[in-house]
Amino acid sequence: MDKLFLVSFLGLLITHAVGGNMLYDKFNILGELEDLDIAEEDMELFEGPSWISERGGKVLVNVDSFGAVGDGVSDDTEAFRKAWNTSCSTSKSVLLVPPGRRYLVNATRFKGPCEERLVVQIDGTIVAPDEPNDWDANLPRNWLVFSKLEGVVFQGNGVIDGSGSKWWASSCKKNKSNPCRGAPTALTIDSSSSIKVKGLTIQNSQQMNFVISRCESVRVSEVQVSCPGDSPNTDGIHITGSTNVVLQDSKIGTGDDCISIVNASSGIKMKRIYCGPGHGVSIGSLGKDNSTAVVTKVVLDTALLRETTNGVRIKTWQGGSGYVRGVRFENVRMEDVANPIIIDQFYCDSPKTCQNQTSAVQISQIMYRNISGTTKSKEAMKFACSDTTPCSNIVLSNINLEKKDGTAETYCNSAQGFGYGIVHPSADCLSSNDKGYILIDHKENSELAEPSRDHIVHTEL
Ligand SMILES: *[C@@H]1O[C@H](CO)[C@@H](O)[C@H](O)[C@H]1NC(C)=O
Ligand SMILES: *[C@@H]1O[C@H](CO)[C@@H](O)[C@H](O)[C@H]1NC(C)=O
Ligand SMILES: *[C@@H]1O[C@H](CO)[C@@H](O)[C@H](O)[C@H]1NC(C)=O
Ligand SMILES: *[C@@H]1O[C@H](CO)[C@@H](O)[C@H](O)[C@H]1NC(C)=O
Ligand SMILES: *[C@@H]1O[C@H](CO)[C@@H](O)[C@H](O)[C@H]1NC(C)=O
Numbered sequence: 001m002d003k004l005f006l007v008s009f010l011g012l013l014i015t016h017a018v019g020g021n022m023l024y025d026k027f028n029i030l031g032e033l034e035d036l037d038i039a040e041e042d043m044e045l046f047e048g049p050s051w052i053s054e055r056g057g058k059v060l061v062n063v064d065s066f067g068a069v070g071d072g073v074s075d076d077t078e079a080f081r082k083a084w085n086t087s088c089s090t091s092k093s094v095l096l097v098p099p100g101r102r103y104l105v106n107a108t109r110f111k112g113p114c115e116e117r118l119v120v121q122i123d124g125t126i127v128a129p130d131e132p133n134d135w136d137a138n139l140p141r142n143w144l145v146f147s148k149l150e151g152v153v154f155q156g157n158g159v160i161d162g163s164g165s166k167w168w169a170s171s172c173k174k175n176k177s178n179p180c181r182g183a184p185t186a187l188t189i190d191s192s193s194s195i196k197v198k199g200l201t202i203q204n205s206q207q208m209n210f211v212i213s214r215c216e217s218v219r220v221s222e223v224q225v226s227c228p229g230d231s232p233n234t235d236g237i238h239i240t241g242s243t244n245v246v247l248q249d250s251k252i253g254t255g256d257d258c259i260s261i262v263n264a265s266s267g268i269k270m271k272r273i274y275c276g277p278g279h280g281v282s283i284g285s286l287g288k289d290n291s292t293a294v295v296t297k298v299v300l301d302t303a304l305l306r307e308t309t310n311g312v313r314i315k316t317w318q319g320g321s322g323y324v325r326g327v328r329f330e331n332v333r334m335e336d337v338a339n340p341i342i343i344d345q346f347y348c349d350s351p352k353t354c355q356n357q358t359s360a361v362q363i364s365q366i367m368y369r370n371i372s373g374t375t376k377s378k379e380a381m382k383f384a385c386s387d388t389t390p391c392s393n394i395v396l397s398n399i400n401l402e403k404k405d406g407t408a409e410t411y412c413n414s415a416q417g418f419g420y421g422i423v424h425p426s427a428d429c430l431s432s433n434d435k436g437y438i439l440i441d442h443k444e445n446s447e448l449a450e451p452s453r454d455h456i457v458h459t460e461l
């Protein structure tokens, strides 16, 4: 955001100032949201040549040397476990899953801590057994779990394939007469720090594809996630209890959220993300079963969402507590997206209806900037906030969302905010309970904002 514009915007604010303190707060919030960034400096670990050019100093641990067959039929679980133990206890080792083969591996926990500089090089395909009835009862919610690692790189052109079709068919979302039970996550990285994941494909997961839980400093790039658009609860990348995570240059198509960020996560940056099919990029759901959730400092910068059921979403259940604060969604192109911009504090993903309650996860300081494209639903922007815990300081700038028949509109319930630049469809409803304090008028706006006319075509707020 250019400073010039900020200055002219400040000028505008002063011209219209009604309450000095409120003005100050608003300007502060705007500045904070504008500047919100997540440090992306590469950790020392991530520099230097790849393992191939360094091979001299590396110890290669090939799963084939431990008896893996790689024919997609033989059980290679034991070979993988042994290879893991060897590479984990050897410094500078490369655990290699060679290309051109399919390794059938059961649910397994690959535990650290390991010796320094471990690389997990996945070039072949790892497949899960496909029969839910034979799944390991000790790991009902996981397939491949890596935990307690520090400074580990996962890379390669390989595939992690959850063989999920039977799990999907047995989901209660597919057939109401099925019991509702959880299914495994294909890849989990848990309780780890300084982790890099690059290039892998994760597909056909039983449920969530890739979970990052209780981690600190994770870099994910050039990852592909692929599941059918109708596969139930197959979130692409799910982040929970984690801080300082950067996801970039990744393409996600799935049957649930492309990315979901939940409780105790902070400092999450996503950039150059493609999403579709799927349910969009979500913060939440949060606050289920009266739980407390906190999510702060999230930035999505540059994304294309195509034919998804939501665009950028924040979803919370009635009865929760905690807060979501400091979020910026920017430079997003929407193509035929239902609910391109949505805050839903009445989220209810349960067979029975959820009653409204007096508490809710509080949502504030959410900025949407340069978001354009086509909406499939009439409500291009929907701010459905709790009556008792209103959303505050929603900032809109340069929004242009259109429905083919030209009927796009904005819905607000208990939501307060402001906007500048183009805001289409207009979002007057955000300022209606804002005591008329910042109503930027079209004409004055274009006069006052002379230095940055390109940015401000007109304002409807
Ligand atoms: C790997 O190491 C763990 C911990 O030392 C041990 O319990 C397990 O039996 C080992 N597994 C294999 C396959 O060697
Ligand atoms: C993998 O799972 C199958 C099916 O439950 C089981 O028969 C087999 O023994 C497991 N393999 C290992 C190495 O545990
Ligand atoms: C749903 O599951 C029931 C019981 O397993 C089965 O009889 C029925 O055919 C299934 N329905 C569909 C649409 O698959
Ligand atoms: C949310 O995260 C906090 C901090 O890690 C934790 O204490 C709390 O139990 C978590 N809540 C839920 C619902 O998981
Ligand atoms: C959540 O709190 C409400 C209000 O106190 C209560 O009626 C409800 O049973 C609680 N729900 C759960 C899942 O604990």
Ligand SMILES: *[C@@H]1O[C@H](CO)[C@@H](O)[C@H](O)[C@H]1NC(C)=O
Pocket (backbone or CB within 6 Å): 302, 303, 330, 331, 332, 333, 370, 371
């Ligand atoms: C607005 O977002 C689109 C889509 O990501 C991008 O192509 C364009 O460069 C952005 N415009 C500005 C001024 O940043």
Ligand SMILES: *[C@@H]1O[C@H](CO)[C@@H](O)[C@H](O)[C@H]1NC(C)=O
Pocket (backbone or CB within 6 Å): 346, 353, 354, 355, 356, 387, 413
């Ligand atoms: C909950 O409150 C919202 C907003 O006031 C309202 O639209 C919705 O109908 C209510 N839901 C229930 C189940 O009462």
